[in-house]
Amino acid sequence: MGKHISIVVAGLIFGLGLALSGMTHASKVLGFLDVTGDWDPSLLLVLGGAVAVTVVAFRFILRRPAPVLEDKFKLPVARVVDGPLVVGAAIFGIGWGISGYCPGPGIALLAAPGWETWVFISAVLVGAFLHKASTSSPGGVVTRPRTTDG
Numbered sequence: 825m826g827k828h829i830s831i832v833v834a835g836l837i838f839g840l841g842l843a844l845s846g847m848t849h850a851s852k853v854l855g856f857l858d859v860t861g862d863w864d865p866s867l868l869l870v871l872g873g874a875v876a877v878t879v880v881a882f883r884f885i886l887r888r889p890a891p892v893l894e895d896k897f898k899l900p901v902a903r904v905v906d907g908p909l910v911v912g913a914a915i916f917g918i919g920w921g922i923s924g925y926c927p928g929p930g931i932a933l934l935a936a937p938g939w940e941t942w943v944f945i946s947a948v949l950v951g952a953f954l955h956k957a958s959t960s961s962p963g964g965v966v967t968r969p970r971t972t973d974g
Contacts, residue, residue: 827893839932845870850924
């Protein structure tokens with residue numbers, strides 16, 4: 825139960841941070857991405873703040889033998905930049921540039937959804953389904969190997 829409560833609280837804090845920083849406003853994000861036009865650099869503060877908190881917090885958190893509410897850390901192990909990663913990143917970036925939303929702010933907008941939110945969430949779900957269908961065997965096991973060495 826504590827794990828689920830902490831997930832909800834963390835999600836609410838994250839969503840509140842996204843809303844306060846303006847990342848739930850597509851025009852704000854698109855202004856940040858428009859580096860050759862009317863560029864709005866204010867989101868650099870958000871990105872810098874996130875990186876600073878992560879760098880400091882992870883130094884302490886990863887010294888622990890395990891998370892407080894899990895039995896082990898589940899950190900990414902893949903270090904290979906391959907074709908599927910590049911294609912997926914390109915699709916993500918194009919979608920972000922077109923809509924002005926990435927998944928976090930898009931999901932946060934479910935608190936006050938408009939038609940753009942539903943289009944975005946539908947596109948995310950279709951993309952997730954296509955990814956799962958293209959990388960899974962009929963038994964649901966990912967067939968693309970992940971390696972821990974680079």
